[in-house]
Amino acid sequence: xxxxxxxxxxxxxxxxxxxxxxxxxxxxxxxxxxxxxxxxxxxxxxxxxxxxxxxxxxxxxxxxxxxxxxxxxxxxxxxxxxxxxxxxxxxxxxxxxxxxxxxxxxxxxxxxxxxxxxxxxxxxxxxxxxxxxxxxxxxxxxxxxxxxxxxxxxxxxxxxxxxxxxxxxxxxxxxxxxxxxxxxxxxxxxxxxxxxxxxxxxxxxxxxxxxxxxxxxxxxxxxxxxxxxxxxxxxxxxxxxxxxxxxxxxxxxxxxxxxxxxxxxxxxxxxxxxxxxxxxxxxxxxxxxxxxxxxxxxxxxxxxxxxxxxxxxxxxxxxxxxxxxxxxxxxxxxxxxxxxxxxxxxxxxxxxxxxxxxxxxxxxxxxxxxxxxxxxxxxxxxxxxxxxxxxxxxxxxxxxxxxxxxxxxxxxxxxxxxxxxxxxxxxxxxxxxxxxxxxxxxxxxxxxxxxxxxxxxxxxxxxxxxxxxxxxxxxxxxxxxxxxxxxxxxxxxxxxxxxxxxxxxxxxxxxxxxxxxxxxxxxxxxxxxxxxxxxxxxxxxxxxxxxxxxxxxxxxxxxxxxxxxxxxxxxxxxxxxxxxxxxxxxxxxxxxxxxxxxxxxxxxxxxxxxxxxxxxxxxxxxxxxxxxxxxxxxxxxxxxxxxxxxxxxxxxxxxxxxxxxxxxxxxxxxxxxxxxxxxxxxxxxxxxxxxxxxxxxxxxxxxxxxxxxxxxxxxxxxxxxxxxxxxxxxxxxxxxxxxxxxxxxxxxxxxxxxxxxxxxxxxxxxxxxxxxxxxxxxxxxxxxxxxxxxxxxxxxxxxxxxxxxxxxxxxxxxxxxxxxxxxxxxx
Numbered sequence: 001x002x003x004x005x006x007x008x009x010x011x012x013x014x015x016x017x018x019x020x021x022x023x024x025x026x027x028x029x030x031x032x033x034x035x036x037x038x039x040x041x042x043x044x045x046x047x048x049x050x051x052x053x054x055x056x057x058x059x060x061x062x063x064x065x066x067x068x069x070x071x072x073x074x075x076x077x078x079x080x081x082x083x084x085x086x087x088x089x090x091x092x093x094x095x096x097x098x099x100x101x102x103x104x105x106x107x108x109x110x111x112x113x114x115x116x117x118x119x120x121x122x123x124x125x126x127x128x129x130x131x132x133x134x135x136x137x138x139x140x141x142x143x144x145x146x147x148x149x150x151x152x153x154x155x156x157x158x159x160x161x162x163x164x165x166x167x168x169x170x171x172x173x174x175x176x177x178x179x180x181x182x183x184x185x186x187x188x189x190x191x192x193x194x195x196x197x198x199x200x201x202x203x204x205x206x207x208x209x210x211x212x213x214x215x216x217x218x219x220x221x222x223x224x225x226x227x228x229x230x231x232x233x234x235x236x237x238x239x240x241x242x243x244x245x246x247x248x249x250x251x252x253x254x255x256x257x258x259x260x261x262x263x264x265x266x267x268x269x270x271x272x273x274x275x276x277x278x279x280x281x282x283x284x285x286x287x288x289x290x291x292x293x294x295x296x297x298x299x300x301x302x303x304x305x306x307x308x309x310x311x312x313x314x315x316x317x318x319x320x321x322x323x324x325x326x327x328x329x330x331x332x333x334x335x336x337x338x339x340x341x342x343x344x345x346x347x348x349x350x351x352x353x354x355x356x357x358x359x360x361x362x363x364x365x366x367x368x369x370x371x372x373x374x375x376x377x378x379x380x381x382x383x384x385x386x387x388x389x390x391x392x393x394x395x396x397x398x399x400x401x402x403x404x405x406x407x408x409x410x411x412x413x414x415x416x417x418x419x420x421x422x423x424x425x426x427x428x429x430x431x432x433x434x435x436x437x438x439x440x441x442x443x444x445x446x447x448x449x450x451x452x453x454x455x456x457x458x459x460x461x462x463x464x465x466x467x468x469x470x471x472x473x474x475x476x477x478x479x480x481x482x483x484x485x486x487x488x489x490x491x492x493x494x495x496x497x498x499x500x501x502x503x504x505x506x507x508x509x510x511x512x513x514x515x516x517x518x519x520x521x522x523x524x525x526x527x528x529x530x531x532x533x534x535x536x537x538x539x540x541x542x543x544x545x546x547x548x549x550x551x552x553x554x555x556x557x558x559x560x561x562x563x564x565x566x567x568x569x570x571x572x573x574x575x576x577x578x579x580x581x582x583x584x585x586x587x588x589x590x591x592x593x594x595x596x597x598x599x600x601x602x603x604x605x606x607x608x609x610x611x612x613x614x615x616x617x618x619x620x621x622x623x624x625x626x627x628x629x630x631x632x633x634x635x636x637x638x639x640x641x642x643x644x645x646x647x648x649x650x651x652x653x654x655x656x657x658x659x660x661x662x663x664x665x666x667x668x669x670x671x672x673x674x675x676x677x678x679x680x681x682x683x684x685x686x687x688x689x690x691x692x693x694x695x696x697x698x699x700x701x702x703x704x705x706x707x708x709x710x711x712x713x714x715x716x717x718x719x720x721x722x723x724x725x726x727x728x729x730x731x732x733x734x735x736x737x738x739x740x741x742x743x744x745x746x747x748x749x750x751x752x753x754x755x756x757x758x759x760x761x762x763x764x765x766x767x768x769x770x771x772x773x774x775x776x777x778x779x780x781x782x783x784x785x786x787x788x789x790x791x792x793x794x795x796x797x798x799x800x801x802x803x804x805x806x807x808x809x810x811x812x813x814x815x816x817x818x819x820x821x822x823x824x825x826x827x
Contacts (some may be wrong), residue, residue: 167392252289345432475575558611581795632784650726
């Protein structure tokens with residue numbers, strides 16, 4: 001089974017197709033090169049001509065689902081705030097909001113990009129192909145953004161959507177106050193603030209100019225809420241949105257406190273009452289939540305064709321409540337909101353389940369409509385209605401609509417034995433989207449879900465899908481470790497296994513490429529890695545064009561990768577595989593850029609150093625110090641999304657150990673569990689507020705390894721935990737605080753540590769913060785270090801590792817231009 005892999009026209013012939021009323025067999029869906037559906041016909045009536053027909057047995061074709069309300073950055077709160085000390089104040093939306101503000105206070109542009117990209121990727125993996133991103137986190141820290149920190153994150157969100165390939169309506173928010181009656185903003189809220197209508201619309205015009213040529217990106221207008229925007233300003237914003245033909249969204253009556261505060265400020269008027277009195281509601285107006293809206297006011301709102309966006313999982317997570325569904329008629333759409341869980345199937349079923357629990361009966365969502373098929377109704381909420389809320393021509397499989405699809409495997413265990421008539425109900429009420437959605441298309445371009453990607457070493461070809469097999473073959477046909485073409489060279493290098501400890505072969509290939517082009521190559525022997533599967537010598541690769549030990553410029557990166565090996569594969573936009581972004585593709589970019597500098601007459605000023613074991617113990621870079629080379633400028637290739645890192649977070653690894661006395665669990669007084677004190681210590685460490693800085697965000701603690709015990713019915717004789725801190729301050733500060741918290745309850749051992757590293761940036765280049773460790777602090781030299789490369793660190797170390805082809809090809813120019821500039825400094 002082969003999915004389309006380029007942008008030419010094609011025909012889909014799935015076994016089942018959702019036509020809006022039911023699943024039907026023998027339907028052909030023709031998609032044009034423009035990404036639009038050309039026709040939907042019975043196979044007997046369809047004439048594909050010369051266009052490729054893709055038969056999809058065992059698959060059901062659905063319209064891609066539409067997420068009408070998302071705050072992607074709040075994905076960073078997942079799993080946090082779920083402890084409730086008995087002596088603390090009652091937890092609510094408002095206490096959760098304080099946790100959100102803490103998150104905001106420590107975030108950088110790179111954090112926003114990484115979280116947003118991850119969140120959007122999860123959406124595609126569950127069948128969501130369009131998102132209304134309700135965006136109010138506008139401003140970066142001073143110094144962020146190539147055009148200044150104000151509104152720096154607006155384009156960051158659009159870039160994340162483009163990189164994932166999800167259709168986005170950026171619902172750009174106007175936010176002016178901290179509460180009703182023009183309450184002042186909290187410090188964290190100031191990163192949301194818009195100073196005036198003029199500033200807002202100037203920013204909107206700037207964004208519109210950037211997205212107008214992209215059919216997958218558009219804008220909408222938002223007043224964050226009545227507590228954050230005064231009523232006259234809401235009216236003014238809405239009138240301008242109507243004039244421009246843009247959708248308008250607003251948070252409304254999610255909390256009883258919001259309603260009470262509004263009444264106190266507006267002579268007893270509710271937020272919805274004020275909207276109905278002051279605005280002309282139409283089908284482009286969406287009120288989000290309406291959890292505590294009065295039934296009669298909600299009915300008036302939907303009679304005016306207003307949309308109600310409900311976010312059941314978030315409203316459940318925050319303890320909000322749920323709206324009067326019977327008053328919503330058929331104007332309901334759905335959103336994932338805080339993204340504590342991303343699954344539109346679950347949003348659909350919990351919309352119904354919450355009301356069942358409250359009313360002790362079933363089918364509650366059908367009360368206000370003529371629809372009797374609940375699954376069909378809920379799916380319409382998650383597709384067609386969401387599309388109408390965002391003014392998108394998606395959510396249905398019909399001619400003229402965008403080719404946005406979700407491809408479902410109805411032979412998957414969760415859907416097995418479903419019939420065409422029961423499949424939609426099984427999909428919504430019995431499945432997880434991430435388990436059964438195998439691929440999605442946006443504007444005709446397909447992507448496998450992350451979980452469908454290789455789950456074991458790809459040498460086991462039986463575990464690789466047909467699509468991946470074709471992509472692997474396409475990459476193999478291009479691989480060439482002797483090529484001057486960066487793509488062919490990158491694929492060639494990534495085709496060579498170089499898991500930490502096994503770098504010898506890739507080092508040899510790099511040596512041959514350089515030697516052929518006249519470089520002097522020294523292969524520096526590094527001892528075998530102690531824990532490597534293959535105990536063999538490896539070699540750092542050090543290449544020069546002169547005898548200088550103080551070169552102007554040195555390009556550096558690492559040849560090793562994390563396991564398991566994943567072979568390179570390619571589609572029309574992306575190179576996948578282990579090393580695709582971390583970091584052998586970046587080595588290819590540095591090699592080709594360095595050769596261009598040689599051709600430009602600058603060969604005597606540039607050197608190359610590619611090392612082993614960066615992913616483990618940094619033994620390669622430590623060994624490189626014996627070369628006694630001292631470059632003026634060290635450009636280190638790591639996946640930073642082509643942003644120069646201003647600072648690299650430090651690292652502190654601590655091992656905790658505890659010994660106990662084993663005993664039968666039925667007689668605990670005879671023993672002493674090693675696990676109990678370990679749990680107490682870890683709990684205290686996790687609830688600690690670790691230092692943060694404006695420059696590089698929060699200090700993060702990860703309990704990466706946890707071991708203990710010998711049997712369920714025995715008190716544990718031993719326990720251990722490995723802690724890793726990503727530091728914003730000196731390691732000694734954190735180590736001492738850990739000692740204070742541990743207070744001798746368990747043993748402590750320092751495993752490794754290095755402080756945050758200040759890096760050099762160049763004026764005119766975008767900058768960011770590296771929240772990961774690199775070889776930089778282990779290389780002893782007197783010059784300046786620059787950390788930059790294509791791809792995102794969030795896509796490294798996982799099955800989906802990739803680099804965009806456009807970024808890879810542009811990387812050579814980036815490194816060449818940067819290198820030339822650095823060489824010429826001081827000349």
